[in-house]
Amino acid sequence: MSTKINPPNYNAKLKSYELYKQELLAWKEITDLDKKKQGVVIALSLPEDDESKIREKVFDQISLDDLKKDTGLTTLITFMDKHLAKDDLADSLAKFEDFEDFQRGPNQSIQDYVETFDAKYRKIEKKNMKLPSEILAFKLLRRAKITKEEKMLVLTGMNYENKPTLYDEAKRSLKKFKGEMCDSDKISASIGSIKLEPAFLAENEEAGYSRNRQKPFHYNGKGDFSRGRGNFYSRGFNKSQRGGQTNWTRGGSSTVKKSINPKGADGTLLTCSSCGSFRHMMATCPHSWENMQERVNITEEEEVVMFTGNVGYHYGCINCAVLDSACSSTVCGQLWMRSYVDSLSGTDKAKIF
Structure with a gap:
């Protein structure tokens, strides 16, 4: 089966001479072109506008008879090595x-x-x-x-x-x-190019809360609206009649003004370094570790709590553990380990290492 593959092209702007030479030697191994023609074909494929003027040098310094020999391609490669190859060091x-x-x-x-x-x-x-x-x-x-x-x-x-x-x-x-x-990496990379104005944040925070959290309003006939079965009432709605249909629209503006963090030196809104909120800084953050310590009783004693509200052991769950298969490793406390080992038979204890 004949193999016809065009020889590689040399372009110093797209590939190094070393890579071109490797491609040329690979082409030599698989081409069906007669050896007496290989040197001439490669010489003619060299670029005319290359800064090294390699094509001009080849035809000026190598005779056509040498290129037409069986060793013509080898002669050409040796010549190009001297003019195009970098110093090895x-x-x-x-x-x-x-x-x-x-x-x-x-x-x-x-x-x-x-x-x-x-x-x-x-x-x-x-x-x-x-x-x-x-x-x-x-x-x-x-x-x-x-x-x-x-x-x-x-x-x-x-x-x-x-x-x-x-x-x-x-x-x-x-x-x-x-x-x-x-x-999340892509979002973090692009977040620096987004400028959030305080008014926009506040408006959309309220709109998002109203859209996602509040239930439909129910008119109680007294100018107020209740939300579901709750005791929340919202005033400030206007009643209008149009085409025999009663329409209710929100009127006026809220008198409650939530605080917003100031802007930094770069003009961007400062956020809490603990939770990322634009409403407060870390000193007053309810989610920061320092503030949580004031509300949580921290003890050095090791206890096992298997469900919310329980203190100490729940005896139906002793020697039971939850293994998270997504974790790279699973650890437990010494107290739990001692209790678990003590509950095993001698045969099972021998298997522990």
Whole structure:
């Protein structure tokens, strides 16, 4: 079966000479073109407008008879090596610096980051610069720009005892636990470009509450509206007649003014660093840990509470536990563990390690 594949084109703006040479050698292995014609065909395919003027140099310095020999392509490649190939030491340094300086971009997905990192490493590996697998794994995690918690989660999917495969495990674990750039990352990346005015926030907060939380209004015939069976009443509705139909519309404006945080130096609205609210700061946040401590009785004693309102053990649930299969590990307190082990038979105790 005849194999007809066009030879690769050289374009210094799109690919390096090293890559072009590899493609050229691959083409040489599979082409059906006669060896006496290969050198001439490749010489004619060289660009005329390249800064190196490589095509002009080839036809000026290599005779057509040499290009027409069985070794014509080899002669041509040797000539191009002298004029286009980089100094091996300089090329190695450039590839090493390109690998060392690479870090994950702000909007780059984990998938793309891992593939780019690996591709840059393979280039220096071809230059006989091979790094230990564990060093590569740690470089991969360090430059991924993930949080400390996310980094620890990725480490749970790696087996440090098997160091030769640690780099491959790091790539798999990073893709598994981080994967593609999640929606929350995309939202966080775009939130800085959105400017929320206090009036807009307040208006839409009330509208959202009314739309999602309130029940339909019921007129009680006294100028008030009740909401369902509750005791909430809302005044300020206007009654109008049109076409024999009674219409009720909200009139006036609310006299209740909720506080809104001031703007920062950059003109954006300040938010609570604990819960993200634009109504208060962390000092008065009801959800902050410091304020919750004032309302919660914290004890150093270990107790097991199996349902809300119970104090101490619920004896129907002793030695029972809930295992979350989505967690990387499951832990328990010493008190529970001692109680559980004491309840086992001698045979079962021997299986515990």
